[in-house]
Amino acid sequence: MPVSIIRYRTQLPAPRTRIMLEQNMFTFLLDGEKTVHFAGTQVTVQPHQFVLLAAGNCLMSEKIAAHNADYHSILLLFSNQELADFFDRHTPLLGTFSKQSGTHPFLRFEKDVFLTNFVHSLDYMLADDKIFHPALQKIKLEELFLYLATQYPGQLQQIRNMSYEGGEEFMIRQAVTSHIESNITVEELAFLCNMSLSSFKRRFARIYGNSPNKWLLEKRMERAAKMLRYDNRKASEIYFELGYENLSSFIQSFKQIYGITPKQYQLNV
Template structure:
């Protein structure tokens, strides 16, 4: 099997991927702390991209749209330990420690530069992945609390993210969609992130664009793909990964239907 995941607790897991690449579209409901043991991870957001190599530790904040592409590298699989930081445990942490952060932030991917304290904390989880019995819940909470304390010590500004428990509020739908159309999310998720129910999202969307969300999203993604191919001279196999398409064949079919030629023909033509 190309992909394996082992949960020692609902909030702590280790994953291993040996295929060519593994792509997912993310807008996590909880913050995700990741320690990359081997391989490479590319995270693409609307206005910034990140590439993480083996040994990296980073935090992906909740509710942030991103395309995440995981690659094996240098003969090693993509292998990572991930820890979910739930709102309940974070609220409990800040309450017990009487911490009242200011300047709450909505998003920012944090990197921790292979800090020895954090590396030691996450490395201490490795023996537990060999356990046959259930990992005790109280011990898992202690390990998560330890990780929270360490990343706060490393990056004090992170309080602005970890202590922000607000739910998405109603925002400008058009501005949000123009910035985030390339992320292949369910419409329910787009609605939630703009502070709307699915019904209200569809109604407001049609009122603004006079198109259904599905048709508008396909058009915008194809336009972006065409730009990447013609102006950036990128390969179709790279472009579809970052423009919201499920796979290369679906991308090629939709692209040819709109433009009359396949993306590979355009790419080869640019090479001649």
């Protein structure tokens, strides 16, 4: 369907999950927290905000609010054709389109009074599994676009530019440098770059002269060393933050790079 409005609710917090968005998507968060990772950036959304995500590959994680047992959101999905049609019909309002590169694949908005009531209207129309007529769904998308066009014209223009350009090397460099301090895996990086694992490893080695696993290990252990040296934190306090499920695996990785244990490293410096 060119436009779909659906409710999503769960009591199970979702870990980082690979998502292939075939359409652009507004996420209106009602309860909980959502974090979305792209190749070169990431965005976290709270209930007082909503986000527009461009179609493509991303990683999503969801957290349940402490005061509520549910993660609850309303999703509004639409095709690029619907977007192009809106811009074509409202050129006088939106002005001349200027194509740009390097913009983020998302737009995040703060909910004002109108937008809060707009989400309430969607919530009401989805209540008790009511049938949401396709024509009405298109009208609600039009309503939202028109409001954003009048209140946030600069941001709405960016919707047309929500794509990565600059070639595969640019995308790989963005992906790895923006996720050095996260516990993302090489397989997930390849997914974000829309490449097979073998292709990603081959192109990564051509750019950096090293395997992605070794390169990321070195960078993360550099970060660990700084935390041990300057923040005076213990290995038992930082291993999970660095993406390790247990302390022994972290110690083994640290020894692989520095030749000594984290404790010995702290004593030496």
